[in-house]
Amino acid sequence: MLDLRQYNSLGDALRAALERWPNETCLIEADRERENLRLTYRQFKETAQPLARTLQDGGLISENRAAILMTNQSKWLISAYAVFFCGGVLVPIDYKLTAAEQIKLLQHSKAEFLIVEYHLWLAITQAEGFGKLPTRTVLVTEAPNNAELSGAKRWEDFTDSREPVFVPRERRDPACIVYSSGTGGRPKGCVLTHENYLEQCMALTSLYPFWPGVRYLSILPTNHAIDFMVGFIGPFTCGATVVHLRTLRPEFIREAFTKYQITYMALVPMVLKNLEKGLRQRFAELPKGKRTVLNGLIGVNRALTRRRPNVKLSRVLLPQVHQAFGGQLRALFVGGAFTEPATLQFFYDLGIQVGNGYGCTEAGTAITLNDFKPFRADTVGKPLPGMEVKIVNPDSEGIGEVAIRSKTLMSHYLDDPEMTADTIVNGWLVPGDLGRIDSAGHLQLFGRKKNMIVTEEGKNIYPEDIETYFEGLSVKEFCVFAANYLWPARTMIGEQLVLVVHPEPAQPLTAQVVANIAERNRRLLNYKRISGYLVWDRDFPTTASMKIKRVELAEQIRQTVERSAIVPL
Amino acid sequence: MAKYEQMKTLQDTTNEVLDLAATHFKVPREQLTPDDDFFKRLGINSLQALDLLTRIEQHFHIELPDYELQGVSDFRTLAERIQSRL
Numbered sequence: 001m002l003d004l005r006q007y008n009s010l011g012d013a014l015r016a017a018l019e020r021w022p023n024e025t026c027l028i029e030a031d032r033e034r035e036n037l038r039l040t041y042r043q044f045k046e047t048a049q050p051l052a053r054t055l056q057d058g059g060l061i062s063e064n065r066a067a068i069l070m071t072n073q074s075k076w077l078i079s080a081y082a083v084f085f086c087g088g089v090l091v092p093i094d095y096k097l098t099a100a101e102q103i104k105l106l107q108h109s110k111a112e113f114l115i116v117e118y119h120l121w122l123a124i125t126q127a128e129g130f131g132k133l134p135t136r137t138v139l140v141t142e143a144p145n146n147a148e149l150s151g152a153k154r155w156e157d158f159t160d161s162r163e164p165v166f167v168p169r170e171r172r173d174p175a176c177i178v179y180s181s182g183t184g185g186r187p188k189g190c191v192l193t194h195e196n197y198l199e200q201c202m203a204l205t206s207l208y209p210f211w212p213g214v215r216y217l218s219i220l221p222t223n224h225a226i227d228f229m230v231g232f233i234g235p236f237t238c239g240a241t242v243v244h245l246r247t248l249r250p251e252f253i254r255e256a257f258t259k260y261q262i263t264y265m266a267l268v269p270m271v272l273k274n275l276e277k278g279l280r281q282r283f284a285e286l287p288k289g290k291r292t293v294l295n296g297l298i299g300v301n302r303a304l305t306r307r308r309p310n311v312k313l314s315r316v317l318l319p320q321v322h323q324a325f326g327g328q329l330r331a332l333f334v335g336g337a338f339t340e341p342a343t344l345q346f347f348y349d350l351g352i353q354v355g356n357g358y359g360c361t362e363a364g365t366a367i368t369l370n371d372f373k374p375f376r377a378d379t380v381g382k383p384l385p386g387m388e389v390k391i392v393n394p395d396s397e398g399i400g401e402v403a404i405r406s407k408t409l410m411s412h413y414l415d416d417p418e419m420t421a422d423t424i425v426n427g428w429l430v431p432g433d434l435g436r437i438d439s440a441g442h443l444q445l446f447g448r449k450k451n452m453i454v455t456e457e458g459k460n461i462y463p464e465d466i467e468t469y470f471e472g473l474s475v476k477e478f479c480v481f482a483a484n485y486l487w488p489a490r491t492m493i494g495e496q497l498v499l500v501v502h503p504e505p506a507q508p509l510t511a512q513v514v515a516n517i518a519e520r521n522r523r524l525l526n527y528k529r530i531s532g533y534l535v536w537d538r539d540f541p542t543t544a545s546m547k548i549k550r551v552e553l554a555e556q557i558r559q560t561v562e563r564s565a566i567v568p569l
Numbered sequence: 570m571a572k573y574e575q576m577k578t579l580q581d582t583t584n585e586v587l588d589l590a591a592t593h594f595k596v597p598r599e600q601l602t603p604d605d606d607f608f609k610r611l612g613i614n615s616l617q618a619l620d621l622l623t624r625i626e627q628h629f630h631i632e633l634p635d636y637e638l639q640g641v642s643d644f645r646t647l648a649e650r651i652q653s654r655l
Contacts, residue, residue: 031634071636095639096615123640247635249619274616457614526612 001210001238004202009169009194011084013237018045021239024212029074031246033255037074041239044078051139051155052082052164055113058137062087062167065177066113067106067135068223069093069120072244075141075155076222077232079115087167088113090176092223095120099127108187109177109414110134115155118143125150171195177414178225180361180460189414196364199407201233203384207369208264208331208355210238215328217243217256217265224458225365226266226335250278257326266333269343270456272354276343279321279350294318302349307374314351321350331355335366336458338445338492341377348375357381358443360431362423364408368443379442391437392430399446399490402435403428434488445492451485451550453495455527463497464550466528469520474513475501477540479548480530486554487563496531498566500557502540509535518569532566577655583648586625590644593624603645629655 002020007013018026022042029037039047060066066083068090070076083090091109093102095117103124106114114135116124121140124130130150138152169175175194179187208230210216218231235242243260245252256262267275283294301317304310311330315322322329332347333355347354357369358380367389370381383389387406394400405428412420423429432450435443453461463480470478478501484491486498499517503509514533521529536557541549577585583603591598594611601610608618622633625647631654641647 032632071639073636099640117636119637120639248615249623249635250616251623270614270616523606523609525608526614 001205004198004237007198008171009084009173010175010197010233011081011087011166011169013198014081014084014233015166017041017236017239021212024239025241026236026239027074027077027242027244028215028260029244029246030256030260032249032252036246039074044081048078048082048085049164050158050160051079052085053160053162054139054158055082055086055088055137056164057160058113060086060088060113060137062169063089063174064113065089065091065109065111066115067091067093067109067111069095069102069114069116069124070141070222071095071117071120071246072218072220072222072227073117073246074244075115075117076244077236077242079139080232082164083113084175085164085166087169089174092176092178092228094179094221094223096221099123100129103127103129103133105179105187105189107132107134109179109189112136114138115141116152117141118147121149121152169194171198172411174411176228178223178228178361180225186416186419187414188416188419190361190410191412191414192361192364192410196408196410197229197233199386200229200364200366201237203386203408204229204366204369205234205238206385207371208234208333210235210240210264212239214238214240214263215243215260216240217245217253217260217262219245219248219253219271220266220268220336224336225359225361226333229365230264230266230333250274254324257324257329260326261328262326263328263330264333265329266335268336268456268458269334269339270458272332272334272339272347273343273456276346280346298349301351305348305351305375309348309351309353309372309375311351311353318351321352325352335359337454337456340493344377348377357384358402358433358445362410362429362431363387363404363406364410367404367406376442379438379444381443382441383443389437389443390428391435392428394436398436399434400436401430401449402433402443402445403430405429434490446490447484447488447492448482448495449485451482451554453482453484453497454492455495457527459527461497461528466497466524466530469524469528470499470517473501473516473520474504475509476504477502477548479540479550479553481550481554481557483531483563483566486557489563497529499530499533500536500553501533502536502538521569530569532568534561534566577652579648579652582629582652582655583645585628586644586648586651589624589628590621593621601644603648604643606642607644607647608642625651631655 018041023040026041026044027039066088068079091111118140139155140149140152141155171194174191176192177189179189216235220227245256297317301314331353339356344354357366359366368381368383390403391400392403409429434446434449466480480499483496483498541552587601
């Protein structure tokens with residue numbers, strides 16, 4: 001790989017990679033069984049240059065913000081490189097958000113440039129708030145001929161062959177603004193520097209190396225910090241190949257594993273569990289004799305890999321399982337949320353390593369990662385090289401709040417010094433999780449200290465954002481909490497939201513109000529739904545400006561009622 | 570088959586989509602209406618929605634690219650996208 005210590009910016013390092021491996025394949029884009037595109041590093045450079053020229057002609061200069069709003073596809077990476085080449089700051093926007101939410105983040109980021117897929121652009125032009133977009137140049141990809149683009153330009157029209165001018169950046173300059181959450185009340189735009197990414201890339205590739213010939217299958221959204229790192233910066237600075245699959249249908253993912261001989265893939269716990277379910281089902285359908293043999297071989301593999309993984313041996317012992325993953329798979333990376341140990345153990349016993357760890361966008365992706373020396377399903381691994389992890393105010397069992405210090409910590413939250421000061425204290429990031437470092441140096445997690453939940457799909461849900469759906473409820477006041485925040489449960493799984501309602505004085509909660517709560521709840525997406533409500537008969541503590549003092553209220557509830565008081569919906 | 574598909578109205582297509590969703594996720598057909606958000610009404614996640622799309626593709630003999638359906642969450646819009654491909 002490139003020696004990233006020699007480079008000052010992502011644009012600088014990527015540009016060097018394109019020169020270093022001109023004839024290696026860097027990018028393949030497939031749609032179901034069809035291959036749309038295959039580029040070498042040289043061809044990638046030739047494709048990106050006209051776009052960079054277009055952006056420069058459009059006025060993109062250092063530190064101008066340029067947003068990308070696309071599903072996983074080749075133009076995402078080409079556009080990102082062009083932005084870095086021009087010295088711009090990239091704003092990756094989540095394509096899974098609603099158009100209104102995307103507009104809100106574009107406004108918050110003050111992005112002047114937007115590169116967007118046609119269908120997503122169409123939805124934005126029809127959404128409320130379209131007129132308030134801050135962008136002055138919009139490039140739309142894959143627009144049909146004669147499509148009305150509402151003032152945008154067509155990506156494919158730019159073929160200017162004049163050489164664009166490379167704009168150098170310093171390591172401490174901002175590279176990206178990544179929204180970790182906050183589509184509700186308060187957008188959290190993490191400002192990450194070039195140094196953050198270069199340092200993170202060196203740390204990750206020291207444990208999970210890439211090299212020419214390695215193929216990474218990209219199905220997690222590239223706007224997500226994990227895919228951006230292991231599905232772009234990591235493989236590109238090592239001469240490896242990224243395979244974009246433009247569908248998430250399991251049957252085509254299975255096919256891609258074999259067709260492209262995939263080495264690595266990142267996924268969220270929900271997809272990993274789905275894979276586990278499918279495999280378990282196939283094992284259960286085997287005739288009894290074959291099933292007994294399989295279980296025996298899994299047992300042998302488990303025994304022989306107890307101290308360290310041995311992928312060659314596992315491929316020999318369990319050839320059909322490994323062939324189903326293409327025969328070249330070295331590891332799956334799971335992230336975005338907590339993964340159950342039983343699932344990790346299931347895959348490890350089959351000889352499939354799952355790179356499981358702990359991280360957050362604010363820390364530039366991963367903080368800890370399992371190193372398989374030996375494999376342990378009960379922890380989230382050891383701190384990556386360059387990461388300092390400590391436990392603040394540990395109790396008698398050593399459990400306290402996790403704090404992190406490293407060169408990968410974001411610079412700040414965009415335009416929010418107050419939230420930045422709450423999150424980075426004296427140079428230490430405090431994401432709000434409870435953990436313990438054991439005698440082997442592994443981090444174990446025991447729940448959250450802050451009022452939030454993370455779903456298996458990797459979505460951060462802030463209870464405050466859910467409250468808007470219950471506004472107008474016929475009660476005196478209400479508040480939403482994460483149940484594990486009210487009653488610390490020392491677990492990272494089974495997280496749920498609870499609605500605390502304070503009825504009007506002398507009026508018990510009527511069946512009608514309960515029905516109204518249930519009806520409003522049904523209108524929420526399933527992962528945002530509250531699992532029950534709790535009746536509270538005292539006034540909520542409030543500030544002078546009548547805002548609920550959540551910490552105080554939570555403490556009162558914790559002291560007064562048990563978790564069993566939640567009435568399930 | 571192609572001729573038959575061309576004769577379908579948007580309402581036919583919408584009804585067939587609702588029938589398929591009701592059968593696939595075992596919910597009473599009468600509980601589903603065209604304007605329902607299928608994620609919310611069926612209580613499904615993104616993977617389950619893909620499962621439904623595959624079932625719909627098989628039924629209508631068409632291909633519905635995932636990326637073109639980003640942001641589509643109600644039965645009516647889904648039926649319109651299907652109709653435009655029949």
